[in-house]
Amino acid sequence: MAPVPRRPRARSRPVRTHARAGRARGRHVVTATGRVPAGRRLTAAALLCLACTVVAHLLPATRAGAPVAPALAEPARDVAAPPAPPARASTVTLTLARETAVGSRLAVAGSVTPRPATGTAVLLQRRDGGRWRTVQTLRTGTAGRYRSTVRHDEVGVYAYRAAVRRGPVSGPARTTAVRVHTYVVRTRGAFPSDVREFAATAAAAYGDPRGWLRGYQRFRAVRAGGDFTLVLAAASTVPSYGRVCDAHYSCRSGRYVVINEARWRSGSPPFRGPLAQYRRMVLNHETGHWLGLGHVGCPRSGALAPVMQQQSKGLAGCRPNAWPLDGEVRRLSG
Known part of the structure; x- marks a missing residue:
């Protein structure tokens, strides 16, 4: 039998990259399979092949087992430091x-x-x-x-x-400078009035903000000694405190503030006010003498009588009043 002739093996052509100036548009055309006539548009397959060729040339070949280059680290960004706590104010x-x-x-x-x-x-x-x-x-x-x-x-x-x-x-911090006066309560003679009520009424009048307290005067009762003596005296014993005192009214003599018990018990007819008001008035009046104030008259008809007016003897057109007026307070504190 005659031998079968072998077909000659076709030689494979190496893939070449060919660049040629396009005549129609004056640009280079690159292919992977051979020449492309100038002026022809590339097909989708040719474009895909062209992209693969470019990528193959740009990326390094990776062999099996070869180390892969690490990804580039993202550059560090400037991070603002947290704000410092505010300094404690002095x-x-x-x-x-x-x-x-x-x-x-x-x-x-x-x-x-x-x-x-x-x-x-x-x-x-x-x-x-x-x-x-x-x-x-x-x-x-x-x-x-x-x-x-x-x-x-x-x-x-x-x-x-x-x-x-x-x-x-x-x-600012404020303080009030005051004069502190201490006193003791005493009695002289026999009478029906309650001495404890008398002492309590005096303490309330001395501590009332409408009284001499407004003139920065403070009063404190003590058991013995004291700056002055507050006396509730039977009417018949009042003249014993000196020539300025008599059996009809109260008085102040030296360190003694003497309250006539008859007036304390029943008041004075010229003073047209309640008995409680009269008692506060006579206490503030005689204590005002001890503080250094003298007698004053009614300023005008219908006005409040100054506490240093002799209201037990008459009001002279003023209205009865138990508390020192502003002018009297200024005279004392000025």
């Missing part, structure tokens, strides 16, 4: 008693926070004539505290504040 405090006796030492104290260096200067200032005037320069201790004392020789309301140089200032 404060200075000042404390003092709301009321103090004239001539006594008044304690003042306070602190500065956060705690400053030991020995920090604190200015103690007092309001005077519409301005703050430094009266003392104090120093803080190890705990940021300071303390001192001040003294007032006149009655009135005083305002203070504390200030750190080039630093905080405290709010």
Whole structure:
């Protein structure tokens, strides 16, 4: 049998990239399979092949087992730091008693926070004539505290504040300087009135804000001694306190404030007011003498009678009144 002739094996052509200037549009045309006549449009398959060829040339070949290049790390972004907590504001405090006796030492104290260096200067200032005037320069201790004392020789309301140089200032703190008077209650002679009721009525009148309290006067009952003696005396014994006293009215003689028990019990006919009002009036009138005030008259018809008017003897057109008027308070406190 004759041998079958072998068909010659077709040679495979290597894939070549061919670039040629297109005549129609003057551009390069790249193919993977051979020449493309200039002026012809590329088909979808040719475009896909072209894309694969470009990708193959751009990306490095990856062999089995070869390490893969790590992905590029995203560049670090600037992250804003969290805001710092606000600094604690410095404060200075000042404390003092709301009321103090004239001539006594008044304690003042306070602190500065956060705690400053030991020995920090604190200015103690007092309001005077519409301005703050430094009266003392104090120093803080190890705990940021300071303390001192001040003294007032006149009655009135005083305002203070504390200030750190080039630093905080405290709010104003006020104190009232008052004159404190102590008294004892005594009796003289025999009478039917209740002495305990008399003492309680006197204490209420002395502590009433409508009374001499407005003139920065304070009264405190004591068992013995005292600045003056408040006496409830039988009418027949009143003249024994001196020539200024008689059996018909009350009086003040030296340290003695003498209330006539007959008037205390029944009042005075010229005083056209209730008995309770008369009792408060006579207490404030005679105590006003002890405080240094003298008699005054009725200012005008229909006005309230000054408490220092002799209302037991007549009103002279004024209305009965048991409490000191503004002018009387100013005379006492001025």
